Amino acid sequence: MKVLENLVYTKTHEWVRFEDETTALVGLTDYAQQTLGQLVFVNLPQEGDETVTGESFADVESVKAVSDVYCPVTGVVSEINEELLDAPEKINDTPYEAWFAKITDITEKEEFLSPEEYEEFVKKEME
Amino acid sequence: MELKTPLYEMHLKLHGKMVPFAGYLLPIQYEEGIIKEHMAVRTRAGIFDVSHMGEIRCSGKDALRNLQQLLTNDFTDMSDGQARYSPMCNEQGGTVDDLIVYKKKEEEYLIVVNASNKEKDYHWMLEHKFGEVVFEDISDKISQIALQGPKSQEILMKLSTDIPEKYYHAVFDGMVAGIPCMISRTGYTGEDGFELYLDNTYAKTMWETLMEAGKEYGLIPCGLGARDTLRLEAGMPLYGHEMNDEINPVETGLSFAVKMQKEDFIGKDHLPDKDSLMRKRVGLRVTGRGIIREQEDVLVDGKKVGFTTSGTHCPYLGYPVAMAILNKEYIKVGTKVTVIVRGREVEAEVVPLPFYKRTK
Numbered sequence: 165m166k167v168l169e170n171l172v173y174t175k176t177h178e179w180v181r182f183e184d185e186t187t188a189l190v191g192l193t194d195y196a197q198q199t200l201g202q203l204v205f206v207n208l209p210q211e212g213d214e215t216v217t218g219e220s221f222a223d224v225e226s227v228k229a230v231s232d233v234y235c236p237v238t239g240v241v242s243e244i245n246e247e248l249l250d251a252p253e254k255i256n257d258t259p260y261e262a263w264f265a266k267i268t269d270i271t272e273k274e275e276f277l278s279p280e281e282y283e284e285f286v287k288k289e290m291e
Numbered sequence: 292m293e294l295k296t297p298l299y300e301m302h303l304k305l306h307g308k309m310v311p312f313a314g315y316l317l318p319i320q321y322e323e324g325i326i327k328e329h330m331a332v333r334t335r336a337g338i339f340d341v342s343h344m345g346e347i348r349c350s351g352k353d354a355l356r357n358l359q360q361l362l363t364n365d366f367t368d369m370s371d372g373q374a375r376y377s378p379m380c381n382e383q384g385g386t387v388d389d390l391i392v393y394k395k396k397e398e399e400y401l402i403v404v405n406a407s408n409k410e411k412d413y414h415w416m417l418e419h420k421f422g423e424v425v426f427e428d429i430s431d432k433i434s435q436i437a438l439q440g441p442k443s444q445e446i447l448m449k450l451s452t453d454i455p456e457k458y459y460h461a462v463f464d465g466m467v468a469g470i471p472c473m474i475s476r477t478g479y480t481g482e483d484g485f486e487l488y489l490d491n492t493y494a495k496t497m498w499e500t501l502m503e504a505g506k507e508y509g510l511i512p513c514g515l516g517a518r519d520t521l522r523l524e525a526g527m528p529l530y531g532h533e534m535n536d537e538i539n540p541v542e543t544g545l546s547f548a549v550k551m552q553k554e555d556f557i558g559k560d561h562l563p564d565k566d567s568l569m570r571k572r573v574g575l576r577v578t579g580r581g582i583i584r585e586q587e588d589v590l591v592d593g594k595k596v597g598f599t600t601s602g603t604h605c606p607y608l609g610y611p612v613a614m615a616i617l618n619k620e621y622i623k624v625g626t627k628v629t630v631i632v633r634g635r636e637v638e639a640e641v642v643p644l645p646f647y648k649r650t651k
Contacts, residue, residue, distance in 0.1 A: 202326045204604040205582045205611070207635075223633075225582045227325045227604050228516050230633075249580070 165286065166194040168260050173282035174236045174274055179260065186270040188237060189263040192224070195286045197259045201226045206252040209265055213241040217272050222264050224255065233264060238272035241265045296342035297434050297494035305512050313406035315343040318514040328517035329524075329606040332480050336440035336505055337513035341486065342494065345409025345430040347402040353422030354398050361419055361557060362392070363540060365550040369394040374459045374477055377548050378540035379412065380558025386534040386543070388412050391477060395463050401473075401488075403435075405530045419557065434494035438501060439484030439521075441649075442508040447474075447485055449504045458483075468500045479518065481525025481647055523612070524605040526574055526645030532585060532600045533572055533614055539563070542616060544572045544644070570597065571622045574646055575613040575630070579638030583613040583630045589621075589639075590629045596621045599630060605646060612646045613639065 171179045177196035181189045197203070205225040215221045220232035221241070243266040248254055255262040277285060293316040302309060307318025317340065320328060331337045349358065358366045364377035373394050379387045388408040393401040404412045409430055416426045438447060447454055453465030453474055461475035470493045478484035489497055502510060519529075528534055534543040541549055541563050549562060563569070577583060583602035588595050602613030613630070621628065626641040 201320070201324050205580075207581070225604070227329075227520055227606065228319070230582070230584070 165198065166260070167279045167283050167286075169279050171260070172276035172278065173285075174234070174276065175285060176234045176236075178234060178236055180236055180276065181263070186239070187242075187266065187268045188239075188270060189266050190235060190237070191263040192233060192255055192259055193282070194259045197256050200224060200231060201228075203252040203255050206248050206255065206264075208244045208246075208249065209241045211241055211244060215239055215241060215265075215267055217274050224252065235265075235267065236274040236276070237267050237270045239267040239270040242268040294343075296340055297491040298340045298342060298498055301495060301498055302340065302512075307512070307514060310515070312515055313343050315406070317343060318512075320514040320516045321512050323511055325514070325516035325520060326606045328511060328513035329520050331509060331511045332440045332482055332513060332517065332521055333607045334441065335509035336438060336442040336446055337480075337517065338498070338501055338505065338510055339437040339439065339513050339518060340434075340498070341437050342434040342491075343406040344435055345404040345406060345412065345428065346433045346435075346488065347404060347409075347413055347416065348427040348429055349400045349402055349416075349424065350398055350427075351422075351424040352398060353424045354400055356422060357416075357420055357424045358392060358400060359553065359556060360421070361416060362390075363549040363556060363558065363562075364392075365553045366392060366394070366400075367553075371396050372455070372461050372463065374461055374475060376459075378534070378543075378545055379415070380540065380556075380562070381536060382558060382561070384539040384558040384561030384563075385536040386530070386538060386540055387415055387536070389528070389530055389534060389540070389545070393461050393463075393473075393475065408530060432491060433488055434491050434497075436487045436489070436494065436497055436501065437478065437484060438487070438505075438510075439478050439480045439513075440482050440510075442505070442510070443482070443484045446501065446505040446508055446510060450500060454485075467497065468504075470497050470500075472497070479527060480521040481527070481645065482521075482649055520603050520606060523601050523603050523614070524607055524645075524647045526614070526647070528572065528614070529601060533616075538616060541565075541568060542571055568619060570616050570618050572600070572644075573615055573617050573622050574642045574644040575599070575602075575615055575628065575639040576642045576646070577611040577613070577637060577639050578627075579636075581632050581635065581637035582611045583632055583637060583639065588631045589615050589617060590631065591621055591626070596628070608647055612642075614644075617641070
């Protein structure tokens with residue numbers, strides 16, 4: 165399981181890459197994609213949608229199940245990664261490049277986990 | 292508290308992801324994952340632990356008459372070693388279960404039923420039996436291993452000479468690698484395949500022997516997940532989804548196994564003929580974006596015309612499909628429908644069943 169140094173993480177297994185104080189990319193962690201198995205479909209929000217910390221803003225489907233993806237910040241969707249709509253397997257192949265959406269005008273944030281804390285958290289979850 | 296099949300330890304050893312199912316702890320998948328397991332069965336071979344399924348022995352002078360009365364299919368012309376699929380209906384024509392009857396010999400049959408229904412079925416049979424007949428639930432003694440896929444015959448031939456030649460036939464007192472078992476040529480994946488019925492004590496040895504024999508053919512263990520995507524891709528109905536107490540077998544599309552011309556059987560008076568059928572199972576292919584699951588509303592021109600019963604992404608076909616029960620006016624192939632998936636509209640089209648059919 166890979167955890168990147170320059171990102172922050174959530175307990176619901178999203179990664180967040182801040183470009184500045186109020187702009188961030190959000191995706192699913194390597195651990196999340198491994199747990200979900202091969203993904204065959206992804207639903208993304210639309211540009212202009214408002215997101216709310218801790219609420220679902222996308223979902224991913226494996227052959228057997230659908231899982232919500234939570235947005236860890238309150239803000240506005242300024243861009244979505246349309247590539248994923250046609251190639252959801254990119255989330256499995258390169259989870260840290262497969263960002264779901266770019267969120268701007270961020271006004272509120274979840275309490276994030278550092279890479280070390282996230283690694284610890286996952287280890288406990290795997291036990 | 293979930294039960295464990297005799298292969299439980301084996302599943303753990305193979306890193307099966309265990310989930311509760313029909314009262315048992317069973318692997319939903321192994322390390323390779325559902326898609327690879329699915330593809331293995333379509334192109335090579337897969338092995339499944341289906342020991343959770345129910346086996347009921349039916350014997351006695353009136354065994355055949357009981358089957359004729361209990362089940363919708365006709366068993367009068369069966370030869371020894373033959374298998375026959377049948378729904379079992381309630382008085383209202385709804386479906387109690389769907390099952391397979393194997394004829395061992397005159398006055399002795401084996402009935403294989405769905406895991407989650409075995410107690411209900413057994414009691415139903417006891418409640419409705421008449422004359423000289425004994426129904427005996429032998430599920431707890433029997434393990435069942437399914438070997439499915441185009442390479443399954445080659446694998447089995449390495450270990451046995453008791454291979455049923457025809458589909459839907461069985462060898463009752465067979466041997467596979469020196470282990471006594473019943474070998475049937477049936478399946479639930481859309482592929483050629485076999486199910487081995489054997490005493491629990493041999494289950495582990497049989498599994499290991501098959502795995503070893505199948506290694507060179509790319510045989511891998513497969514879980515409940517692949518079993519479901521395979522059956523769905525092959526357009527096979529599943530009890531609790533495409534049929535239940537309220538959906539009758541004619542609506543499910545099983546009229547080939549409902550013999551209205553035979554004498555009275557339970558539910559006969561309430562089963563519709565083709566003309567009076569109000570709704571029927573169809574196949575849907577997703578033409579829009581999304582995956583349809585079960586129990587979602589199907590609309591035409593904004594009006595609800597039915598509901599979905601199963602749905603998934605088909606790993607072999609490469610697109611998502613679903614099955615649905617639709618009002619009669621909308622069952623024609625080519626009908627465009629909208630399915631409401633978690634509040635969103637997903638476009639789909641009625642297509643012929645099965646979605647996938649193997650080429651011989």
